[in-house]
Amino acid sequence: MEKTLRNIWLLNLSTFFFFLGISLTNPIVSPFAITLGANPFVVGLVAGVTSFVSLVSKPVGGLIGDRGYRLEMMIVGNVLSLLSGLLYVASAYTSNLVLFAFTRALHGFSMGIFFPSSLSTAVDLAPPGRVGETLGWRGMMFSLGNIVGPALGGYLSDYLGFVGAFSFVSLFSLIGAGFIIPVWREVGRITGDEESSRESVSYRALLKVSFVFTSLALLFFSASYSGITTYLPAFYKYLGFPQRAFGLYMMVVGASSFATRLIGGKTADKIGPVPVSFGGILVVITGYVFLNYRILPPESYISAVLIGAGFGLAVPAMQMMALAPLPGKIRAMGSSIYTMFFDLGTLGGQVALGYVADLNGYGAVFPLLPLIAGVALINILIPKIKGDVDA
Template sequence: MKVFRTFDTQLQHNLLILFAAGLLFWASLSSLLPTLPLYLENVGASKQQIGVVMGSFAIGMLVFRPWLGQLADKRSRKLVLLIGILVEAIAPIGYELVTSIPLLMVLRAFHGISIAAFATGYMALIADLAPPKHRGEIIGYMTLVNPIGLAIGPALGGYLQAMVDYTAVFLLAAGLGALGALCVVPIVNPPVQTYQPAEIQSTNFWRILISPRVRVPALVMLVVGLAVGTLHTFAPLFIKSTEVDLNVGLFYTVAAISSFSGRVFIGRASDRFGRGLFVTIGLILYSVSMALMWLANDSTTFLIAALIEGAGGGTLIPMISTMMADRSFPQERGRIFAVCIAGFDLGIAIAGPVLGSFAEQVGYRNMFGITAGLTALGILIFVTKSSKDLVTSIRFAFGRAQDAYALNKI
């Protein structure tokens, strides 16, 4: 944290209130993780319907993230942050009022706009504010809001659901979102540059997606989105079906604590050793975690899987974000983050309905076995395709070469 003392007062203030807003956002969002699938089951949804409703969250992300990325570049990061956290404050109230499955799908898609807006604006603003030589370290610290929020939110949500009712959980989520919106208001947004170098004249979603610097990270994020979507949608139901004596909120809390621990050191290490090595490590950890979920029959194995999954997320997500900051001009960062993370959104969107269908046929356990195979495929893709040719890709993926697509003009 010594690096923060070298910043001027305005930058320190911006980062501090941005951190507070992020913490409240993720605590609000994650407070529903252990409770919403159970709530859907309680109102009569089948396994596949639960998957469809939970996966509808990503529809809002997929549809709106490209537009929100453009808005962040052309108007301001702060505006996009505010949109995200206001949606987060409004959506939980809807769950209390709606029990129809089709309407819950629409509401869940609306809720997805929150993360599309907030995550895009948050990462673009941090990349703008962070000095390039400390970018990995600052992003590592600032993304701690995710695991800390994921540690606090599910524990509070699970406790309130058990001790009070679902209404209390929904009110908690809405209240945390409203507090986060108050934090966003005083943030000072640096002016967004409007000059567009020739390299970034195109704003077309598909042209950005197929560009060499974006397509492989986006594909990796698709695989990770499948794993995360499966875990967040079906872990509570899988644990319940095994009759293992484990509070599902504890599962998410362990994952969050693990994610927190890694981010403190990995960001700084990536400034020295490169991003590729840590992306590879993150993918390996996700694969091991999914394999353990496939094998789990007791609370200890479930918690070890959560521990490793948290370490995987704490390694991979900040490194992909930092790598995309390295590969983008300031004037296009909102769009680059939006397009790359759209792969993650798509993975979450199809994880629920597609893998929910598998769960109906082969059960939750074998569904996690399929997910383990998909994340292993993600390792193979990144190691062989992350740079301009096979040899350079392997070297970059194992920390032996620089990122060929990183830009000197940052």
């Protein structure tokens, strides 16, 4: 048990440093692209190519991970991220926009390779009865990396310049790979649970009721959340608020989510993932409703507390609901498909809500968010209604 917990925490730390290196680039990609002469359209393409490549490469990471190479995929993801950091520096020294765009794509590929196996190993190595808790800790490391990274990236670029900031991508990736190597040496290949490793398991098992409807719930959940991350800052900018107003809003969301993730995971272990997922999404919907009545800061920060808390409760419980019942031999692919629904929901929400904003203004977006999240709430209940015993 002691070695198992040590291995889990080494992988947790690797996840933290990997996403710290990813997220520190978020606030500096657009400004750096502008210094290379990119117009607004190209800036958008360069910023978005990472997410697109990450989305389409996740099945590759999942497929290889299901062959038993999950720890190897986490190492390769860090190595590719390390290489990306070096190429970022090279693009800064050469002022080469094409090289920078290629590097953004490579960094996205590293995410697609790393993330499915990171999520899957949290389930694979979890002690009996502590799957939700382990997913909660893994999610906390992901959240912490994404909370600290943007602030750190802005600070580093201000004081060390773009080259100095990009250098830390390689440093953090090197540290992340270093945490995985001792686990890889001890554990070796991970093929999932013993029962499924002795059987021929088809990917048709991904049509399991709990997996399908939890993935659909995640799709609508992330679509609603994209309305906050994409159009609330635009709305504040339109009203003349400084950028720090939304920055503080997201800090509150992140801190609140970080505080409740472990609670969500542990509670899901005790009472099951369905009520925790349902309750978490309901708290998020409450936050959306409050935002519509108090949309301006500082009152709007109360909605940030609710949205973050609900997010932290729901995410590990939904991960447990979707992934824990899957046969171990296909869990990495399941992780990749599941997280793709988050990406698709985010992209779909941005496009659909952008159309609404274009027709009726930014303020028309926010009344729709509780309704979209309500669809996620319905999908969470369907496995229970269908009698899926694993849900």
